[in-house]
Amino acid sequence: MLVVRPAGPADLDHLLELAILSGPGFTSLPEDPDQLSERLDVSRDSFSGKLDPKACWYTVMLEETVTGEIDGIGSVKAAVGLNRPFFSFRVVTNTQSSPSVDVKLDHQTLVLVNECTGWSEVGSLFLKADRRKGGAGRLLSQSRYMLIGAQPELFNENVLAELRGVFTPDGGCPFWDHVAHKFFPMPFDEADLMTGSTDKQFILDLAPRHPIYIELLPEPARAVIGKVHPQGVPAMALLESEGFRPNGLVDIFDAGPTVACGRDNIRTVRDARALTVAIADQVEAELPSLISTGSVSGFRAVRQKVGVDGDVATLSAETADALRVKAGDIVRVKA
Structure with missing residues (x-):
C-alpha cells in the first residue's frame, strides 16, 4: 500500500x-x-x-x-x-495609441x-x-x-x-x-x-x-x-x-x-468530509477513495476502499493501520 x-x-x-x-x-x-x-x-x-x-x-x-x-x-x-x-x-499589458496616425499598440512587459x-x-x-x-x-x-x-x-x-x-x-x-x-x-x-x-x-x-x-x-x-x-x-x-x-x-x-x-x-479541500472511523473485515465499496487523518499532527493519507454510511467511514484493518487510526477517530474522506 x-x-x-x-x-x-x-x-x-x-x-x-x-x-x-x-x-x-x-x-x-x-x-x-x-x-x-x-x-x-x-x-x-x-x-x-x-x-x-x-x-x-x-x-x-x-x-x-x-x-x-x-x-x-x-x-x-x-x-x-x-x-x-x-x-x-508580473506580465503586464500596456496600451499605447496615437489617433493622429491611427495606431494602437499593446505592449507586454515583465515587472518585478x-x-x-x-x-x-x-x-x-x-x-x-x-x-x-x-x-x-x-x-x-x-x-x-x-x-x-x-x-x-x-x-x-x-x-x-x-x-x-x-x-x-x-x-x-x-x-x-x-x-x-x-x-x-x-x-x-x-x-x-x-x-x-x-x-x-x-x-x-x-x-x-x-x-x-x-x-x-x-x-x-x-x-x-x-x-x-x-x-x-x-x-x-x-x-x-x-x-x-x-x-x-x-x-x-x-x-x-x-x-x-x-x-x-x-x-x-471543499469536497472532503469529516467522518467517524469504524473497522470491519470487509469493506463494501466499488471504488477507492482518498482518506486522511483528521488533523495536521500525525498526518497520513491513503487511497483505499471505504464504506460510507451517514457520518461513519468503515475501513479495513489494513487501511486503519496505514493511517494509524482506530475506531472512533476522525478521518476525512474524498470520494
Whole structure:
C-alpha cells in the first residue's frame, strides 16, 4: 500500500536522492544536504506544532508500506514572503495609441513584484519516474489539500503553486540564458541555490528596476514565458483539476508560471468530509477513495476502499493501520 506521511530528519538520504533525480530548476529541492537537513527539521517541528503556524513548512513523503521505499515528495508552506521576499515577474499589458496616425499598440512587459506575501504554497511535487502511473501522483498531490483541509485555519485564504519553467534537454534554460543571466551574472544553479539559502537581498540588489519589454527579447526567451517544463505538465493538469489557474506571475529565473486558487475553493479541500472511523473485515465499496487523518499532527493519507454510511467511514484493518487510526477517530474522506 502507498501511504503519504510526514517527513523528518531520518529521511535525509531519501530526500537527497529525490533532489538529485529532480534535475535543474527544481528550486525547492536543492542538491545540498545542509539545506535539506534544515528543511526536514522544519518539517518535524511543523507537524509537532513547535513552530509559529505561519513559519510552518510541511513536507510529506510517499512511502510503500511493505518495502519502506520512498517514491515521492510534496509540501505545503503555511506562508511565503514573510522572512524572505517572494519575488516574481508580473506580465503586464500596456496600451499605447496615437489617433493622429491611427495606431494602437499593446505592449507586454515583465515587472518585478512581491505580491503574494503571506499566501500559502503547495509545491515540491516530485515522483520517481517509475511511479508516475497508477494514481500515485494524484494521491501525493491531493494529500497536500487534505492536509490543508484538516485544519484550514493554519493556512492562508489564498494558495499558490509555482511550476518549473522550460529547460532544454542539455539542461539549458532559454529565459535564464537570454534574460535573467544579464542581471544575475552567475551560473543558474548558484542563483537557484542562493534563492533558497539566503534572504534574497541579491535579487533586490540586482533585479531590473524597470519593465522589460517582451517584444524586444529574443524569440527563444519569448516562447517560454509562462510555459511549463515537460515534466511539470502532469502536475499542471492536477492543479487545474483542483481549481488552480494562472495569475499572471512568472518565475524571475526560468519564467515558469504561478497558479493560484482560494483555499476554500480547492476541490479536495471543499469536497472532503469529516467522518467517524469504524473497522470491519470487509469493506463494501466499488471504488477507492482518498482518506486522511483528521488533523495536521500525525498526518497520513491513503487511497483505499471505504464504506460510507451517514457520518461513519468503515475501513479495513489494513487501511486503519496505514493511517494509524482506530475506531472512533476522525478521518476525512474524498470520494
